[in-house]
Amino acid sequence: MEKSFIFKLKVKWTGGKKGSVSAEDKPDLTIATPPEFGGERGNYSPEELFIASVNSCILTTFLYFADRLNVKFESYTAEAEGKIVKTEGPFVFREIEVRPTVEVKNNKEKKKALKALELTEKYCIITNSINKQVSVTLKPTVKALTPSQ
Numbered sequence: 001m002e003k004s005f006i007f008k009l010k011v012k013w014t015g016g017k018k019g020s021v022s023a024e025d026k027p028d029l030t031i032a033t034p035p036e037f038g039g040e041r042g043n044y045s046p047e048e049l050f051i052a053s054v055n056s057c058i059l060t061t062f063l064y065f066a067d068r069l070n071v072k073f074e075s076y077t078a079e080a081e082g083k084i085v086k087t088e089g090p091f092v093f094r095e096i097e098v099r100p101t102v103e104v105k106n107n108k109e110k111k112k113a114l115k116a117l118e119l120t121e122k123y124c125i126i127t128n129s130i131n132k133q134v135s136v137t138l139k140p141t142v143k144a145l146t147p148s149q
Contacts, residue, residue: 032044
């Protein structure tokens, strides 16, 4: 049986090279053309939000699998970096690297966290939805605070 969900948001031009993103029951987010393309500093660009979508989907997918596998973790942080290139055509993303770091108390939890990350890489909705011309690589680190067990 097919399941489906609909997510809605609105984008509005607010002047110059800026706009806002809004969705029901959420704070507005100011967006702008990035400085690399003539925009002002200090606002999120669509390029950054694209990377943020990948990075945040990896987080929420990890949270899902960590819960399912009963992973007890102390912290999760992830840096992400995307590379756009222009060859003969328009600029396009070619790669996004996400580097999550998960801290757990011991090696038993480390194994479960690594399994959750493996499932995360396989099932993240955003990364599975990206045209396969974009290489998305997950490079996780899981640190056992107390190696025994």
